[in-house]
Amino acid sequence: MEQSANERLHELAKFLQSRRARISPEQAGLPNRGRRRTPGLRRGEVAALSGISVDWYTWLEQARNIQVSAQVLESIVRALQLDSNERKHLFLLALQQLPADLIPSESIISPKLQSFLDLQGTSPAIVTDQRLNVVAWNKVASMIYGNYEVMSMRERNSVWRTFTSPYIRQLLQETWETHARHRLAQFRANYGKFAGDPWWMELIDELNRASEEFRTWWPEHDVLNGPEGRKINYHPTVGLIVFDQISFLVSDAPHLTVTINIPSNDDDTISKLRKLLLE
Template identity: 75%
Template structure:
């Protein structure tokens, strides 16, 4: 075995031992009676909590070169009560890849993030989750892309709306196909972490029924991430709007992406100000 791989497995073994040592049996819902030679859980107790064999877990702590699956690592992470950063560290050491982020527990966003959106002024800004649902927005986004308050949860999914909304097609006109393909490729990249998940499978089936373009393009497996760059809209009230798009993840909520469309010129900024003044 190459030395770098052996070193990584040794690091994994030491990490597991330190995490095991910090958990008292009572914290894991196990009886804590009797004296223990070393603090924390025994290997057999971690194996029991994770639903794996004692031998397999022992080999993991002995830095053996064994097969490890993401599903079993998730079980070990739960048994050792790892936090988000520790869980990612475990996956990097064991698989040299990050795990899929856990599903968020709620659809709301932090008040500070909403204030950030509101302070963007003439730059329409919004937040999407991993399913590409738009979960927060500012007034400029409302004025240009449609009143999100009045849209149904399904209509606030940016992929669904791109492929099914006549208003979006009118706003984008000749740029619609490029935007739709970009949005679909972004959705496909996100789907890679959740392949087979019932929500995603149901959504894909429904959108395939609703849109001939989605049905034709989905099997092409195009994937990408990141912003579109230049974004051109043809607004029914003020005409041509040109934006430069930037996107970034929220550091304390990595399942959320912030997108800000910055006016590319003074004319666009003035038109957005006019819309906001209505």
């Protein structure tokens, strides 16, 4: 076994031991049968609470190189009463990947985050969730990409809108295909965390029926994360506007991505956007 893998497994073992030691039988809903030589739960108790064999759990704490499923890890999370940060840490140590968190039915944007978007001025800024729904935006973004306030939840999905909106095709013109393929590859990458989820399956089915390009490109299985770089838009009122794009995750809500389109370093785009904001 490689040294790095060995170190990771030992870190996993120590982490489990430390979390087990901090929980009393009473906290776990078990009867306390007198004094214990060591604090916390016994391995057998954790195994029983997790619904796995004592040997299997013991091997984890012995840093053995065994395959463990996400389902087993979730059971251990519940047994050890781990919080969200500890849960993510456990998944990274055991599977070297983050857990596929359920998406909240409603993505709540903090006032501070909305204020940050509003302060971007002539830089269109949006927030998207893992489904690529636009869940927050600033004024200039709405004036360029469409009035999000009046859109349905389906229309606010950037993949759906990319493949079905004539306005987006006109806005992007010759760059539409590049943008559409990039957006689809982002969608495919996120779908990997939620494969088989009914919401995703329904949208994919609807897109297959609505868009010939989607039907053609979806089977290609392209995956991609990250910003698009330079964006060229043709706005119906102000004409050509050019942006450079950056994206980042929200630290206290990592299922949300902030995307900011910064006007290119020329007075023309900025002056056009200022004019648009004054209308």
